[in-house]
Amino acid sequence: MTLPAADPAFRVHAALDRLAGDMPAIGVAVSGGGDSVALMHLMAEWGRGRRIMVATVDHGLRTESADEARQVGRAARALGLSHATLLWQRGTDAGNLMANARDARLRLLAGWAQRNGLSAVVLGHTADDQAETLMMRLARGSGIDGLASMAEWRDAFGTRWLRPMLGTGRQDLRDWLRARGIAWIDDPSNDNTDFDRVRIRQAMQAMGLDVPALARAACHIQEARDALSHYAAHAAREAEARDGRLTLPRRAYQDAPPEIRRRLIVAACRWITGADYPPRRATVLHALNAVATGHRVTLDGALIEPAGDRIRLFRETAAALRAPEVQDGIWDNRWEVKGLRPGQHVAALGLGEVARVKWRLAGLSRDEAAASPAVWEGDRLVAAPLVRPQAPFEIFPVRVASHFRRLVMAH
Template sequence: MTAPPRDPAARIRAALDRLAGDMPSLGVAVSGGGDSVALMRIIAEWARGRRIMVATVDHGLRPESEAEARQVGQAARALGLPHAALLWQRETEAGNLMAHARDARLRLLSAWAQRNELAAVALGHTADDQAETLMMRLARGSGIDGLAAMTEWRDAFGIRWLRPMLGVGRDELRDWLRARDIPWIEDPSNEKEEFERIRIRNAIAAMGLDIAALARAAAHIGEARDALSHYAALASQGAIIRNGALILPRRPFSDAPAEIRRRLLVAGCRWITGADYPPRRATLLHALNAMAAGSRVTLDGALIEPAGDRIRLSREPAAAMRAEPSEGPLWDNRWRITGLRPGQHVAALGLEALAQVNWRLSGLPRDEAAASPAIWQGGRLIAAPLLRPAPPLRVSPLRGATEFRRLVMAH
């Protein structure tokens, strides 16, 4: 077996060839820290005619952040790369600030990448990030999915994310930068032990743990996760998709181990709702226990009904009623609507309007009919196209069998 090249840049270029070799364009997220600055420099050298763009998310959490974003912009333009500073407009301070900041960063970068028609966005995660994440999640008692290594690529928030530096350590990258007199920004928050990741980073150093060995352990757990995903995919082979609902064969589901049932339910709920994240583990376990007892249950906006030899997952009517009305073309992150006329909008049909459309003739269960998209003009019901055809109005689900299989295998 050939040993990987000692030069970290060579390993990153090889990963870029593998992950993005056929992409005509690529975005790079650059904070100004050593990892992302090295990534930007290496991608600039690797680009070979590809369209490369750089973005920095300014979370506004430190007084220096605006100036640091400008500094990144200057470095990017010196390499001939266009740069955008994306400002996070915080609406609330409640909850986990770091989690809110992470989600905001991904959403801002995704919107920027889609506006600029970029094929993917490269992130500067390293082997050190793998090791730190593993230890953080061990401390929280995470399951296989939480402990598994970050993957080299994933699709989320409407864009593909690439991590070409997972095989490289943080110290290697800084040595590479120093050898070329390339400056980077040291974030003072990296010294603050009130942040969990910094406490874990310091603990790893204090115990003398091997970063590469921890990253390998996360990779091994990732292989176990992939095997479980394959088992779940086999258990879901008899799934039926009909009118925006998902129907699972009950026997393979019930006979599968608890972890496989959990994976199928997570995939099913995310398929129904379009959520970026799975339901919380405690609510998920409650739902599984209720299903084992033959009860129907709601979970994160999905309605789950075991009946006979099937398990039916559909949109919870109350969640559909809470969805914002839309003038098209998309509604409830579930449906695409065409044929709307001026002044018309889409909202849930609702239980009170069922009698107006004689829903029983549609063949849909009552709750599915109530959660279905209806066309309204002011407060007047115009049509319920899923229950009864109403040309030129047309509704079609955003997700089909391919998306469900992808969610079953999702990392």
Template sequence: MSAPHPDPVARIRANLDRLAGDMPAIGIAVSGGGDSVALMHVIRDWAAGRRVMVATVDHGLRPESPAEAKQVSQWAKALDLPHAVLKWQRESEAGNLMANARDARLRLLAGWAQRNGLAAVALGHTADDQAETLMMRLGRGSGIDGLAAMAEWRDAFGTRWLRPMLTAGRAELRDWLRAREVGWIDDPSNENEDFDRIRFRRAIEGLGLDVAALARAAAHIGEARDALSHYAALAARDALIGRGRIVLPRQAFSTSPPEIRRRLVVAACRWITGADYPPRRAATMHGLQAIASGNRVTLDGTLIEPSASEIRFVREPAAALRAAAQEDGIWDNRWRISGLEDGLRVSALGPDNLTLARWRQSGLPRDEAAASPAIWRGDALVAVPLLRPGPPVEIQPLRGAAEFRRMVMAH
């Protein structure tokens, strides 16, 4: 195996060739810090005719953020790159501020990418981010998924995210910027040891740990994670998937190691609900204990029903009743509904209307029927497409067997 190229930009360009070489349009998330500014310059020089756009998310958490976003806009304009400022409008002060801000950032960028027809959004994570994340998660007692290296690419929020700079270090990127006389913005929060990441960054520096070695360790853990994912895919090869449910054979599930069982449950729940993130580990472990005991259990909106021969994953009826149809015809993040006439709406059938819908004749179990999409005119039930025909309404599942296999293999 050849040694990595000594030039960090050459490594990044090679990664871009591999990750985005066939993409006609790409976005870049640029905060103004050294890492993302370096990424903007590298991609601009690499693009060779591709359409490139830049976006900055203004979280509004510091008074300087509007001026910083304006500065990034000026830098992008100097490179002939279109730039957009995406402002986060916080709806609530509840929850973890940093986690909420990160989630909002991805959602804002995903919406921007989709509106502009961008095939992917590139992020400025570096080898230093890999090392810091590994140490933080070690301190939290994370499992192998948490300790594994950040993936070079992943799909989330309906967008592909690229990390082409994971082979480059923060210091060498700043040296490259200085050599080109390119400035960047130093975020004062990067000196605030109230944040876990900054404390771990200081610890890595204080102990003289090799960032590249830590990043390699995270990559090795990632290889082990991938091996477990392949094992899980083999254990799920006989799963029955369709009509909004997943059925796993009990024997293959029960004879698999605990980590494989956990992966299968997480993938099945995400497939049922379409959630971007897996259930919390503690809740998942509770669900696994219930399955082992042969008890029904709900997990993040998924109803899990174990029997002697199979484990059935379906939508929890109470969660389906809370779902509302979206403007694009998607209902409950599970079904795409089209052909609705004026005055018709979609809502879950619910357990109180099972007899009205003659659910026993459908062959669907009670809870699956209750969570099914139903067509209503006011309070009158018009049709339940999965149970019996009605008006010419088309209903299509958003996910099939291929998506489940992908979620089993997901990072």
């Protein structure tokens, strides 16, 4: 049977074909609310022949959450899908609770996806979420990046995230569920006016704002953002990456409009640090002002240094010293060091040891050398492989210049 284009199943399945048609194993995040329950059923219909797995994050913020996770598990198994409940072990109530819960949710889901070899995790954001996010960010005075629509896909936390329901309204999905006699859970926090999103949602309803029109506006802003990203990518074409350092041509940077300079600095900072999110706008503006006057400045763990006809960006020593020691794998989200023996670990070289190595011969500054990875055995320095290659240690950067250009486009 061919479904009409207005049918939620038609729209969501078409989006899944486009976003995930070649993926053999996919995860679905399901809270139990109407949007995610509809997504789970639509995924089960679409994904025949694929391995579809379901996960529910229990944030422990309400006494009912554990039972709701079990309800989702029963519904998933009735569709022939495996289900896992992921528990958030909250360490503190400090900070923005909802933002912390969101990040914890994504990290838990990313770890689950990686453990199970899933190509992506599908999220249940709808056109209503697009419209509400646009209004929330307008109220906060966000720039064009904040006002642009959510992307249908993005990579973060080592995982690909898909949103195939951005073109579908919340009410359409609930009507689709009712027509099939499928129940869902109404989270009481959706009526809690302590949360910005709830207040915005209620204000939109009171004003009679048109959700599809707002969602379209967010998409138009997204198109404008994409155009700016292409301009920034053109300005970044002569960027060079070497030894964990990124350099930008100063003339091309200075000739670019302020918004393009901001994009270049933000992408470069993320390239240095490997951060999943850009720095706060106020700190970026401070850094841009410093660079404009030729001064060195730090930004979220990166050092920015105008030098001659280039702008150099590299890891801040203090940030590198805070990076946890590793005995294998990736250190400081920047370097992989191989060849370690039992009892050895990787940590920053540090300013105290720089004098013992000939860092100038390696073409590094003193700060770059101090922030570089070193092999230690207890408190004894064994090797500084970036400064002076030494067998059996091998060192590999996690990111190269092409990663920077992708960050410019993604920002």
